Amino acid sequence: MNGSRRLLSTSSITDLNSDANKIREEIRRTGPKQSAALPKSIAGLHAEAARSPPPISSTSLQTTDKGKAILLRIKTAITALSAICETKINAYPFSSVPLEFLNLHTHAWILSALLHIYPECDDASMGDNSYSEHETNFPYDSIIFDIDTALIVGGASIPLQLRRLVNEFLEALYATEEHDVNKSTGTSTDQALVSSIKNFDYFCAPEYKQCIERTYIPSLYNKIPTLASPTIASFDAYMDEILVKSTSLQPVHLTGLATTWPAFKKWNSPAYLLSVTNNGRRVVPVEIGKSYVSDSWTQGFRKFGSVLLDWLQCDSQPETAGPTTYLAQHDLLSQVDPLRGDILMPDLIHSATFAKKETSTTKMTMVNAWVGPSGTISPLHTDPHDNILVQVVGYKYIRLYSPTIPKERMYPRGMENQVGIGVDMANTSAVELERGCFGAIFGDADVLDPAASVSDVQHKSSVRETNEFDGAKFSRLRERMHNKKKYRDDYEVFGWDGGFSDCILAPGDGLFIPAGWWHYVKSLSPSFTVSFWF
Secondary structure (H helix, E strand, O other): OOOOOEEOOHHHHHHHHHHHHHHHHHHHHHHHHHOOOOOHHHHHHHHHHOOOOOOOOOOOOOOOHHHHHHHHHHHHHHHHHHHHHHHHHHOOOHHHOOHHHHHHHHHHHHHHHHHOOOHHHOHHHOOOOOOOOOEEOOOHHHHHHHHHHHHHHHHHHOOHHHHHHHHHHHHHHHHHHHHHHHHOOOOOHHHHHHHHHHOOOOOOOOHHHHHHHHHHHHHOOOEOOEEEOOOHHHHHHHHHHHHHHOOOOOOEEEEOOOOOOHHHHHOOOHHHHHHOOOOOOOEEEEEEOOOOOOOOOEEEEEEHHHHHHHHHHHHHOHHHOOOOEEEEEEOHHHHOHHHHOOOOOOHHHHOHHHHOOOOHHHOOOEEEEEEEOOOOEEEEEOOOOOEEEEEEEOOEEEEEEOOOOOHHHHOEOOEEEEOOEEEEOOOEEOOOHHHHOOOHHHOOHHHOOOOOOHHHHHHHHHOOOOOOOOHHHHHHHHHHHHHHHHHHHHOOOOOOOOOEEEEEEOOOOEEEEOOOOEEEEEEOOOEEEEEEEO
């Protein structure tokens, strides 16, 4: 591991390599079928990359010159295979990438991860070619980064058996690290990170409930209809009544939908989230910036523990927060296997209401996670799928506009140039709601009386409020109202003050959003959300 020391036994390395060989065997078994349509040269590279390295001795990890030559050939083949696959992947829109190159790319990165067990193949350990019961730089970070790259890019295309073996390897790696950390008397950057995160008892502070009830709920404009503790029968009955009056499905706020999920209790604990992400070392894709339509918006890979600490510190010290970091629309539950067992697929997906449609239950359900701090925004947009959005931790504000509204009134974006590629953004509105809407939800709470954050709630409970006129606040409010009214003029036919419905999702709540409905989403607290597209 770069920059810190670990105590690692030879037996631990031997056990890890035993799990690694099971993965190599599975890749060798499935590789020929996946590369059958490709040139023989690529199939040969794959076979060389999946070759078993020299056995690790039970007494030493030193390898012979012959063994080092074999390791070099394997590493060279992995590098070449990865480069070919990345070139092919980058030549297509991601949804059109040939499956065989996606599969071989997954294999290359997993094989690269497994090769890091050998000191001769890890750049961080050059000059110290042994992992023994002495202090060593074991490359946890390199192994996990390569595996997560494989899982993130490969996504749902990765066969279940290979995914299972990789998760077993990660569990063994985590057990090894936990053992080593407990033996170590020193401190490291990662140990300090873990300690900092564990100091937070909650992912979302309990005071947020008071803040939501005082500040945000009173500002709701036209509440989305509610169905409490829904069952398939009650949901079908509700929708049958709706369809008598309307020709299409309507949104409904599903209170108490997920209160029985294990995630409802577990995911509020930072310590638990660390334990299922290899002490926060697992790497995740994040969006950086206000929203995906912002000029400064970008993407990157970061350790989950690092971004989790950012979110927690942003919650407790908002004045020192940097750019917003958001894990958005990512199949995290497939990547981090233990999280998958913490949720239940909503029964409503199998409702007779949806069975009447040609889509829905005949399609695979796509499950995505959305995790981030207070203030994250998904701009006003539509999706081609029915969606059950489930709030597990924290609170989110949702505003919905019907697809029956004339499209020109929604100001859809057109083709936009992103990194030299034309992207159709017609499913996203050019209207930025926070720039034209009034009220606490849209950033006006700092010049109004209600508390808009946990720190405000705590401050107001400890300081006696006065009725003195605050001229500075009044001036700021007047200027903000002027700017918002000016922004509205640019989108004058948009439904600023009507034609929409809204709600606040509390922990355990769900929201059914029919396909085609415009929706805007804003986190009012640190938040962990799961969406089911079907």
